[in-house]
Amino acid sequence: MKLIIIANRLPLKVSKTPGNEFEFVRSEGGLTTGLDSLETDLEKHWVGWPGAIMETKEEEEAVTRHLEEFQFHPVFLSEQQLHLHYEGFSNSTLWPLCHYFNVYTEHDSEYWRGYVEVNRLFCETALKFIEPGDIVWVQDYQLMLLPALLRTEGPAGINIGYFHHIPFPTYELFRVLPQRSELVSGLLGADLIGFHTHDYMRHFVSACERILDLRFTMDHVMLNDRIAYADVFPMGINYTLYNEAPALTEVQEMTLKLKDHYGNNKLILSVDRLDYSKGILHRLKGFRRFLELYPGYIGRVSLVMIIVPSRDTVDSYSELKTKIDETIGAINGQYSQLNWIPVYYFYHGFPFEELVAMYHIADVALVTPLRDGMNLVAKEYVAAKRDKPGVLILSEMAGAAIELNDALIINPYDVEQVAATIHEALEMPLEEQRRRMGVLQRRVAKKTVNHWAKRFIGQLLAIREQNENSSSETIDSTVLTQIHSAYNAAGNRLIILDYDGTLMGFKRRPEDAVPTEALLAQLARLAADPLNRVVISSGRDHLTLENWLGRLPLDMAAEHGAYYKSQGEWVRNIPDEKPWNDEITAILQEFTDRTPRSMIEEKETTLVWHYRNVDAWLASLREQQLVETLIEPCSRQGLQIMRGNKIVEIKSPNHTKGSEARRLLAMDEYDFVLAMGDDTTDEDMFRALPDSAYTIKVGRMSQVARFNLSSQTKVLPFLRVLMSGDSTAV
Ligand code: GDG
Numbered sequence: 189m190k191l192i193i194i195a196n197r198l199p200l201k202v203s204k205t206p207g208n209e210f211e212f213v214r215s216e217g218g219l220t221t222g223l224d225s226l227e228t229d230l231e232k233h234w235v236g237w238p239g240a241i242m243e244t245k246e247e248e249e250a251v252t253r254h255l256e257e258f259q260f261h262p263v264f265l266s267e268q269q270l271h272l273h274y275e276g277f278s279n280s281t282l283w284p285l286c287h288y289f290n291v292y293t294e295h296d297s298e299y300w301r302g303y304v305e306v307n308r309l310f311c312e313t314a315l316k317f318i319e320p321g322d323i324v325w326v327q328d329y330q331l332m333l334l335p336a337l338l339r340t341e342g343p344a345g346i347n348i349g350y351f352h353h354i355p356f357p358t359y360e361l362f363r364v365l366p367q368r369s370e371l372v373s374g375l376l377g378a379d380l381i382g383f384h385t386h387d388y389m390r391h392f393v394s395a396c397e398r399i400l401d402l403r404f405t406m407d408h409v410m411l412n413d414r415i416a417y418a419d420v421f422p423m424g425i426n427y428t429l430y431n432e433a434p435a436l437t438e439v440q441e442m443t444l445k446l447k448d449h450y451g452n453n454k455l456i457l458s459v460d461r462l463d464y465s466k467g468i469l470h471r472l473k474g475f476r477r478f479l480e481l482y483p484g485y486i487g488r489v490s491l492v493m494i495i496v497p498s499r500d501t502v503d504s505y506s507e508l509k510t511k512i513d514e515t516i517g518a519i520n521g522q523y524s525q526l527n528w529i530p531v532y533y534f535y536h537g538f539p540f541e542e543l544v545a546m547y548h549i550a551d552v553a554l555v556t557p558l559r560d561g562m563n564l565v566a567k568e569y570v571a572a573k574r575d576k577p578g579v580l581i582l583s584e585m586a587g588a589a590i591e592l593n594d595a596l597i598i599n600p601y602d603v604e605q606v607a608a609t610i611h612e613a614l615e616m617p618l619e620e621q622r623r624r625m626g627v628l629q630r631r632v633a634k635k636t637v638n639h640w641a642k643r644f645i646g647q648l649l650a651i652r653e654q655n656e657n658s659s660s661e662t663i664d665s666t667v668l669t670q671i672h673s674a675y676n677a678a679g680n681r682l683i684i685l686d687y688d689g690t691l692m693g694f695k696r697r698p699e700d701a702v703p704t705e706a707l708l709a710q711l712a713r714l715a716a717d718p719l720n721r722v723v724i725s726s727g728r729d730h731l732t733l734e735n736w737l738g739r740l741p742l743d744m745a746a747e748h749g750a751y752y753k754s755q756g757e758w759v760r761n762i763p764d765e766k767p768w769n770d771e772i773t774a775i776l777q778e779f780t781d782r783t784p785r786s787m788i789e790e791k792e793t794t795l796v797w798h799y800r801n802v803d804a805w806l807a808s809l810r811e812q813q814l815v816e817t818l819i820e821p822c823s824r825q826g827l828q829i830m831r832g833n834k835i836v837e838i839k840s841p842n843h844t845k846g847s848e849a850r851r852l853l854a855m856d857e858y859d860f861v862l863a864m865g866d867d868t869t870d871e872d873m874f875r876a877l878p879d880s881a882y883t884i885k886v887g888r889m890s891q892v893a894r895f896n897l898s899s900q901t902k903v904l905p906f907l908r909v910l911m912s913g914d915s916t917a918v
Contacts, residue, residue: 191230191645193223194314194334195327196274198236198260202251210251219327219637226641230323231259235314238262241270263313265306272302278330279499285361286329286354287465287559292504293364300367307333307374311341320345323648326378328353333370336377349648350378351421354561355587356388359395372396376411379651382421382644384562384587389418398804410888412898413662417651421644422591423562424636430571431633433544442545450549453528454489454614457550459543459565460557461498462535464508467558467583467600468495472515472531474556474606479523479530482611487525489614491554492532492546509535547572552579552613556600560586566595570628577621579613580628581606591635594627660885660896663906667895671862671882672913678860681719682852684873686845687726687733689833689866690886693900696801698728698789703736710907715741717911723852725749725845727837727869729791730758748839748869749848750793762793767840771821775814776838783810793839800834811836833867846872853877862910864903 199220201213214220223232238255241264242248248264255262265273276299284292311334318324320343326334328351335348352375362368372395375381383389393404402409408417433439456475460466475491495512499505516533523530538546547553553569563586570580570592580595582588589597598609661667675681685691691711692701703711715722723743726733730746730753737744744753750762776788776797785801797814799807814836818829828841849863853876861881863873871892874883885893886900897906908914 189230190233190317190319190322191228192233192235192314192318192322192324193219193327194235194310194324194331195219196236196278196330198234198238198255198262200255200258200260201239202255202262203240210247210254212254223641226638226645228642228645230645233259233261233317235261235263235310237265237270241265241267261313261317263306263310265309269302269306269309272299273306274330275499275502277303280502281365282329282332283354284464284504285365286357288355288357288361289464289559290361290364292464295366304333307331307337310334311337314338315342318342318346323347323349323645325349325351325644325648327351333374334377335381336374339377347648347652348378349380349382349644350375351382351423351644352388352392352561353384353423355559356383356392356395358391359398362391362395363399368395369399372399376400376409376416379414379416379655380644380648381416381418383418384420384422385590386420388561388587389420392418394805397808401804403808410890412888413896414655415651415889417647419647421640422587422635423564423640424632424638425564425567425571426638427571427633427636430544430547430568431574431629433541434548434572434574436541439541439545439548442542443548446545446549450490454485454551455549456489456491456552456554456610457494457546457569458491458554458556459494459496459546461496462500462505462509462512463498464504465557465559467556467585468493468508468512469515470558470600470603471554471556471606472512472519473603474600475531475554475610476519477603477607478610479519481607485611485614486523486530487528490528490530490532492534492550494534494538494543494546496537497535544568544572548574548576550578552581552610554581554606554610555586555588556581556583556598556606557586558583558600560588562587564588566592567632570625570632573625573629577618578625579616579621580625581609581613591631592628594624660890660893663884663895663897663902668906668909669913671895672910674860674882675862675910676913678858679719680721680856680858681717681860681862682721682723682856682858683714684723684725684849684852684861684863686865686867686870686873686886687724687728689900690864690870690903691724694800694833698798699732706904708737708740710904711737711740711742713911714907721852721856721858725848725865725873727791727794727796727832727845727867734758743852745845745848747791747793748843748845749851750840750843752848752851761843762840767793768795768825768827768838772818772825772827772838775817775821779810779814779817783807786810793843795838797836798834799836807834830869832869837869844872845869846876849873849876864897866900 199215201215203211205211238251252262280294281299310331324338324346335350338348396402407419408415479486500509516531519531520529547569555563555566557563566580566582566588582592582595582597583600584597585600596609596613598605688701691707695701714720724737725745727748728746730751733744733746752759752761780786780788783802786799789796789798815829822829827838830837861877863877864884864886865873866886874892877883883893884895884897886897886903889896
């Protein structure tokens with residue numbers, strides 16, 4: 189079993205020297221160090237772009253040979269592919285949208301074409317060495333289609349995880365993407381989809397529900413052949429690395445040099461990649477306002493701004509750069525003194541040792557992104573302070589704010605608040621600084637990047653174990669042959685079939701689900717065998733069932749067994765009075781009035797509230813509200829509330845598909861029992877049957893049924909094969 193990490197970039201950069209030799213420099217990003225320190229028996233592999241465009245096949249081969257020694261597998265991309273996939277759909281469509289910069293979001297079908305193409309290339313490279321049993325962990329928004337591609341094109345028996353490092357936006361923004369459906373379907377190819385915060389996870393769940401009409405149960409969703417989970421894994425840093433670095437000789441020397449340079453002035457530090465999401469201009473406005481409001485600090489405090497160049501070929505970035513240059517120029521022009529400048533501005537990256545030294549000496553870290561998936565700089569500052577006091581000012585829009593709530597939390601758009609908070613930080617008593625920093629350090633030290641990776645992989649393995657142990661087995665030709673042999677060998681068979689969603693697909697109006705000729709013919713064939721007792725067990729009323737299927741020699745159970753038909757006679761299995769009163773009817777009526785496109789169906793034993801045509805979000809809200817409102821009156825009247833497939837049912841607890849199954853079992857001795865159903869009410873039937881029964885859930889997976897048939901359209905072919913044995917028919 190291998191662990192295969194697939195990320196846009198390999199943890200190593202290839203570049204060409206002037207002498208046309210290749211140079212390989214390992215880049216120590218958070219992810220690389222986290223996964224390197226992961227204690228696991230798994231053999232680790234990486235797939236990603238190596239960071240340079242190759243000119244010839246020979247170059248590609250040479251680089252591949254070199255990288256494969258480290259189990260790095262390069263995906264080679266052309267300039268055009270990089271442009272369309274990376275700069276295009278990833279960074280000019282998804283990045284701005286996920287960071288709530290709708291105005292910068294570009295919609296270009298060429299970008300999308302490139303995105304699909306590159307995701308496919310990643311898939312092809314990975315599939316060259318992925319084997320059954322491997323764990324695959326896909327990283328980030330550049331590869332959102334990859335989980336589903338690997339699922340459909342890769343071998344069976346692999347586990348796929350995906351982690352989204354940036355925010356997942358609210359559905360109201362995400363819905364604008366023409367490719368929204370492909371993107372969420374792409375992610376749902378994974379067994380586990382991870383986010384930094386619950387808000388991002390909630391947005392993702394809502395997008396799946398609304399775009400794909402799926403229904404999550406808390407953190408998971410039943411798909412046709414498996415269950416996909418979403419969960420929250422806040423990423424951490426390598427705490428020891430940042431915490432111990434200030435004690436290194438070269439960092440200490442650097443610290444002394446910096447102190448010498450900045451003198452006794454207070455230092456406020458900010459470190460970002462050049463990006464509009466980082467709130468650099470808002471931060472500068474906040475600092476300028478601080479100088480206006482608290483002139484006593486002029487000459488005594490400076491802002492050190494480290495901006496790492498990025499994406500400056502993209503127009504919006506080069507415009508941002510110009511504005512930052514101008515704003516800093518204006519502040520420095522207005523406030524500088526002969527021996528003091530308000531803003532030190534560095535437009536380049538710093539070596540690790542210098543960065544850590546800056547963290548260590550800075551009195552305040554000003555981390556004010558307008559949106560940020562997590563923000564690791566905030567955590568690195570906390571770690572590098574060691575026992576020194578210091579104050580972290582952190583934007584509430586960064587994922588890190590959820591964990592680091594002992595920082596001074598600000599709204600980065602509120603310039604007045606930023607100014608006042610800088611003042612508060614500079615005035616904070618040392619004791620209070622140490623107390624807060626202590627709390628932050630304990631948290632960051634505990635939730636490291638290693639902890640993050642370990643938890644994610646651990647959860648993925650737990651899902652694998654759960655799938656192996658408890659989920660239903662998909663019906664393939666081997667399973668079919670098994671069931672057919674058991675059917676053939678049996679002398680007395682009980683076959684219980686649900687109607688809606690099993691024998692017939694759902695219709696917009698329930699009365700339209702009239703049986704087709706093909707269904708009637710198949711049921712007739714099944715019932716004609718004298719060794720078979722065939723029972724249609726449905727929630728529908730008995731008159732409809734009789735009208736549709738009464739001509740066939742079938743047994744039937746209507747309204748979950750409140751009526752049953754045995755040997756051609758309908759038996760009423762209930763008292764005369766309806767089990768509910770007007771109070772319940774009035775509640776349902778009120779909900780129907782308040783919920784467009786919902787409706788009530790009143791049967792003799794069951795009151796049903798249907799919401800299959802209601803907007804997904806409203807349906808989920810109303811369903812919960814209705815169930816909550818019904819709990820008290822229903823328990824007073826001894827009634828049962830059942831959540832079904834886009835319905836809520838109120839009924840007497842005396843009749844369920846389970847009680848009906850038990851009644852049928854008690855009638856005879858069977859040596860073959862088969863039950864098929866698509867709904868949660870059918871699960872009562874599955875539970876009531878003996879372990880040896882062939883219980884088959886149609887559609888989404890079930891934890892209760894032994895087998896799963898992925899779609900309603902496969903039910904008739906299945907019944908055909910059951911009788912004939914020719915498994916090519918499904
Ligand atoms: C994404 C999400 C999420 C920066 N300047 C220098 C330098 N850095 C290093 C920092 C830090 C990293 O870059 C930046 O980390 P962030 O967390 O801010 O963000 P991203 O890498 O853009 O990416 C983000 C993250 O993924 C993890 O899930 O937190 O929200 O956007 O490690 O130290 N390093 C050096 N010199 C510099 O000048 N050596």
